[in-house]
Amino acid sequence: MEKIFSRPKSLKKAVFHYCPGCGHSIIHRLCCEVIDELGIQDRTIGVPPPGCSVFAYYYFDVDMVESAHGRGAAVATGIKRALPESIVFTYQGDGDLSAIGTTETIHTANRGENITAIFINNAVYGMTGGQMAPTTMLGMKTTTSPFGREGKYEGYPIKMSEILGQVQGTCYIERVAVNSPANIRKAKKAIKKAFQCQLDGLGYSLVEILSPCPTNWKMSAIQSVKWVDEVMSKEFPLGVIKDTTGKKDVN
Amino acid sequence: MPPVTYRLHAKKTMSAPDALLALLSALKWRLRFTVAKVLMTGNAAIGEAAIRAGCQCYFGYPITPQNELTEYMASNLSRRPGCTFIQAESEIAAINMVYGASVTGVRAMTSSSSPGISLKQEGISYMAACQLPGLIVNMSRGGPGLGSIAAAQSDYHQSTRGGGHGDYRTIVFGPSSVQELADLTHRAFELSDKYSIPAMILGDGMLGQMMEPVEFKHEAPAQLPVRANGLRGAKGRPSRFVRTFTSNPAELEELNWSLFRRYQLLQKNEVSCENYLTDDAQLIVTAFGIAARIAKGAINEARAAGLKVGLFRPITLFPFPQQQLKELAKNTKYFLDFEMNMGQMIDDVKLSLEGAGEVAFYGRPGGVIPTSTEFLRVITRLYYQKGLS
Amino acid sequence: MLIKTVFAGFGGQGVLSMGLNLTQAAMQEGKFVTYLPAYGAEVRGGTANCTVSISDEEISSPVASSPNFVVALNQPSMIRFQNTLQSGGVMFLNSTLISVPPDRGDIEVVSIPANAIAEKLGSIKSANMVILGAFIKKSNLVNLQSLIDGLIVAMKGNQKLIKINNEALSAGFNLV
Numbered sequence: 001m002e003k004i005f006s007r008p009k010s011l012k013k014a015v016f017h018y019c020p021g022c023g024h025s026i027i028h029r030l031c032c033e034v035i036d037e038l039g040i041q042d043r044t045i046g047v048p049p050p051g052c053s054v055f056a057y058y059y060f061d062v063d064m065v066e067s068a069h070g071r072g073a074a075v076a077t078g079i080k081r082a083l084p085e086s087i088v089f090t091y092q093g094d095g096d097l098s099a100i101g102t103t104e105t106i107h108t109a110n111r112g113e114n115i116t117a118i119f120i121n122n123a124v125y126g127m128t129g130g131q132m133a134p135t136t137m138l139g140m141k142t143t144t145s146p147f148g149r150e151g152k153y154e155g156y157p158i159k160m161s162e163i164l165g166q167v168q169g170t171c172y173i174e175r176v177a178v179n180s181p182a183n184i185r186k187a188k189k190a191i192k193k194a195f196q197c198q199l200d201g202l203g204y205s206l207v208e209i210l211s212p213c214p215t216n217w218k219m220s221a222i223q224s225v226k227w228v229d230e231v232m233s234k235e236f237p238l239g240v241i242k243d244t245t246g247k248k249d250v251n
Numbered sequence: 252m253p254p255v256t257y258r259l260h261a262k263k264t265m266s267a268p269d270a271l272l273a274l275l276s277a278l279k280w281r282l283r284f285t286v287a288k289v290l291m292t293g294n295a296a297i298g299e300a301a302i303r304a305g306c307q308c309y310f311g312y313p314i315t316p317q318n319e320l321t322e323y324m325a326s327n328l329s330r331r332p333g334c335t336f337i338q339a340e341s342e343i344a345a346i347n348m349v350y351g352a353s354v355t356g357v358r359a360m361t362s363s364s365s366p367g368i369s370l371k372q373e374g375i376s377y378m379a380a381c382q383l384p385g386l387i388v389n390m391s392r393g394g395p396g397l398g399s400i401a402a403a404q405s406d407y408h409q410s411t412r413g414g415g416h417g418d419y420r421t422i423v424f425g426p427s428s429v430q431e432l433a434d435l436t437h438r439a440f441e442l443s444d445k446y447s448i449p450a451m452i453l454g455d456g457m458l459g460q461m462m463e464p465v466e467f468k469h470e471a472p473a474q475l476p477v478r479a480n481g482l483r484g485a486k487g488r489p490s491r492f493v494r495t496f497t498s499n500p501a502e503l504e505e506l507n508w509s510l511f512r513r514y515q516l517l518q519k520n521e522v523s524c525e526n527y528l529t530d531d532a533q534l535i536v537t538a539f540g541i542a543a544r545i546a547k548g549a550i551n552e553a554r555a556a557g558l559k560v561g562l563f564r565p566i567t568l569f570p571f572p573q574q575q576l577k578e579l580a581k582n583t584k585y586f587l588d589f590e591m592n593m594g595q596m597i598d599d600v601k602l603s604l605e606g607a608g609e610v611a612f613y614g615r616p617g618g619v620i621p622t623s624t625e626f627l628r629v630i631t632r633l634y635y636q637k638g639l640s
Numbered sequence: 641m642l643i644k645t646v647f648a649g650f651g652g653q654g655v656l657s658m659g660l661n662l663t664q665a666a667m668q669e670g671k672f673v674t675y676l677p678a679y680g681a682e683v684r685g686g687t688a689n690c691t692v693s694i695s696d697e698e699i700s701s702p703v704a705s706s707p708n709f710v711v712a713l714n715q716p717s718m719i720r721f722q723n724t725l726q727s728g729g730v731m732f733l734n735s736t737l738i739s740v741p742p743d744r745g746d747i748e749v750v751s752i753p754a755n756a757i758a759e760k761l762g763s764i765k766s767a768n769m770v771i772l773g774a775f776i777k778k779s780n781l782v783n784l785q786s787l788i789d790g791l792i793v794a795m796k797g798n799q800k801l802i803k804i805n806n807e808a809l810s811a812g813f814n815l816v
Contacts, residue, residue: 043484047351050496057492063482065354066494068377071347074339078351078359079482081335082308086355086484104347107340290660290667290675316679400679461702462660462675464667547700622705 008032010041012061021221023122023178023211024052028059030184031089031118034192035062038199040087045079047072047090052126056091070101073108076115087198089116094135095125098160105160112169112203116194119160119206122213123232130216134158137235142216157235161208165242171202173241177210177233179225186238197245210236288464293429293454294362296465297388298323300436301360303469305476306386308335308359310348314367315400316456317390321362333475342367346374346387353383354493356481358440362388364456365406366397368414375449376415379510380495384443384478386436387421388452390459393618401618402457404540407595410453411569418507420514422450422521423568425539429463435566437469442521444478446513453568455591457541457620517570524572525564526579528554532561533639534630535579537600537610538589539565546589548623553630559639560630568596573603580607585637589626590614609637641696643781644704646721648689649713649734654768658711659690661772661794665786666694674702687717694781711775713754713768718742732775734767750778750816757811766808773812784813 007013010032016025035041046064048056049072057064067075072090080088097105097119108115124142125131132145135157139148149157161173172194176187187209194205210232212224219227291299298320301309309328311321321338329336335352339345345361352359363371368389378385391406393399413419422442424435435452443450477483482493497503527547529535538546543564553560563579563586565572580586586608588597593616601610613629615621645662649655656677663675677690691704706726712718713734722742725731730748733741736755752774758767776782788806795801 042486045355045482045484054496057494061485061490063485063490064492064494065351065381065482066492066496067350068347068373068495071343071350071374074344074347075351075354077337077344078308078310078348078353079355080351081337081348082352082355082357082359083483103340104344107344111337288667290664290673456679457676457702460677460679462663462677463702464673545701545703549701551700620703622703623701624705 008036010035010061012059014058016059017055018052019215021212021214021224022052023120023209023213026178026184027118027120027187027209027211028056030178030188030191031091032060033188034195037192038195040195040199043085044087044089045083047076047079047088049090049092049096050127051093051096053091053093053120054127070096070099071104072096073101073104073113073115073117077108077111077113080113080115087116087195089118089195091118092120093126094119094121094123094133098134098158102160106164106167109164109167109204109206110169114198114201114203116198117204117206118191119208120211121208121236122211122216123157124213124216126213126216135236137231159236161206161241164206170204170206170242171244172197172205173208174243175208175210175236175238175241177228177238179210179212179228183238193245193247200245202245208236210238287466290462291429291465292319292460292462293432293458294319294390294460295323296429296433297362297436297452298327299467300433301386301440302328302331303467303471304437304440305358305472306360306440307333307357307475308349308352310337310339310345310352310359310361312339312342312345312363312367314342314364316392316402316459317362317364317388319459320388320390342370343373346371346378349385349387350374350378350381350383353378353385354381354482356478356483358384358386358444358476360386360388362390364389365391365394368406368409372415375421376413376417376419377495378449379413379415379419379421380417380506381493382447382510383449383493384440384447385449386439386443386452387449388454390454390456392456393616399618400456402455402541402591402620403616403618404455404542404591404595405616406453407568407590407592410451411571411599419510420448420569422446422448422517422570424450424452425566425568426452426454426458427540427543427564429458429461429465431566432458433465433467442517444476446517448510448513453540455541456618514570518573521567522570522572522575523566524575525562525566526575527562527564529561529563529579529583531559532583533559534585534587534634534637535561535563535583536587536589536630537563537576537596539568539596542589542591542621545621545623546626549626549630552623552627553634556631558631558634560634565596571599571603573599576600576603577605577607580604584608585633585639586610587630587633588612591619591621592616642699643694643709643779644707645692645694645709645711645779645781646689646704646707646724647692647711648687648717648721651688653688653713654765655688655713656690657794658768658772659692661787661790662776662782663692663694664790664794665782668786668790669782671695672697672699674699676702687714687720689717689721709775709779711771712738713771714738715740730778732771732778734771736767750774752812752815754812757815758808761804761807761811763804763808766804769805769808770812773809773814774816775812777813778816784809
């Protein structure tokens, strides 16, 4: 009988520790499928962050080095510059990439470092227990915005992908989501294209992925995937933000 | 003009064959001096020595008084085949780039001055946790805060006690001349690699800015060194990871023990220090770095006046040459610690002596440069107060 | 013998290059040397100074609390350093810009109208070399030829610059 679905080679045989309904496990799998398809497992070095995905190295079967919170882009820069033939990606959350690591991210992008960033936007700080993130929606209640985020007090959701779209060193930026089979397929194409950009030496590529966090959103898994469509995507519209490759699709 | 008196003193007690040998070695030195030496700032000398030590990556951020080092690397490393120079967006980014480069097994470094070194502490702690070698240069200046840009030694505690969070140390060198900056840069890379512990050179603004003749004892390697345990992709082996976070305290305890055992080995095998005129000394000055140079000037003058004063100068600040200092207390009871701060190394002096001597202190903080004449007065007063002869 | 010299003047007068040229020449002659410039905000637009130590023995402190020589290119520098000069020391003055001499009786003063001479030679910028020429003649610290050799290297073979500086050095050298 033909085997039509199996574990990607780059994904270790381990049980995910993520909550039910969390987007991380889907995104891990997509990245590993792409790494397999591009045949780069033996020269890929991943940079996971502190946060829920701090143990990403238990799942990705590639060399990985953990970075300090927010410093992924700088660490990846060091790796890529020391070892230009490697394929380097950072795996960063919204607190990591768009709060504490904003400086590193913008300047790494501006230098056009030839790396790929997988940017998980779930609008909260997950591992620390659901505090407000820079990407938290207006009106959204978190443990540190208990009255609902209000611009006057807590500021506004930051759109890092749009900001990075203005930066000259970036070659490809797309926002996707993993809340439906159709969106998951699009997400994989985007991830593959981002890695391909790096293989082609085009500069900094980033895929922002809207990812449900039912635990901290205090929703069921089903409610949370709907919320991505009905609320989050309104604030963070899906689609290509920047593409200098001139290629529509890599598949 | 005051004669340089320590030589006169030495000559008095020297036997004829010794004097001949001394003359020959002086001549040999003179020959090397004229042939191979170049006049360089301390900052530039570190850069050249690092390149010759096979440093592949330099990441920095401008801050006075260490900019000549960053600029030297921009000129001499950035276009060197296989090498990387980045002027980073911050000191934090720079140290994390060192971290990333070091993970792959290459030699990498960064440099800064006091306020910038504070920013690097996060990254240094992570490097210590991941057991990553690398070189951090601190051309320190007066503090706290933005402080001044003048030379000071106020970062001794920060440098020798780890500096960042967590129970760790770095290997710390306290050079006192441009030549030593060059020599110790090479040694710092070697020891850092050997023990998988980040190394630090604690200089100061004056050492960085001043020029002295320097001789480079190593040629740049034909091939850049790469550590065998570098993370360079899982080709032909299972994938590996480098991490600092663990949910298992027992594992973290073992890491701490492993680091601690290496600190003990360092203490046993790698300490270095200079004893200057200590053999017959009644009073021994303890000082490191540029302060030791100033102290030497004062000691030379004290010797000319017949005062039996010597100098103990630690060259490795961590590990501190504890045994070597304690040894001196067999013949001397009185110590005078001299620093360009309010008294930091004095802690290590007292810990080493374990009560075996009396320790007085004189220091000038904030970037004020004490003079030899000023320190000579301190020496003289103490010498007679204690009834020494 | 350990000799310490402080060179001081306005930023742009070539104070640091005077010190550096002297240091380089002394090093070429096999002496022990240190060169310590004032740096940072202190030299932005204000007075610049550097300390050169030259010795037959290893030099301990690169700082000069009481230098043997002070070379002052302008009035503020003369005022600032006149009291540090050791008794019996020599102060070299750029008398074109310094009208009031130091009020100390225990030092020797050598006045050189450096700017005026340099202007006559065709380049006011070489005033520092005029005074450096006079300085090495009087102090006997290095040979004129070592200094010229060093200049040729420092000027990277720029014949015009070498000629100007050479003339200025010799003019100063022959003045005292």
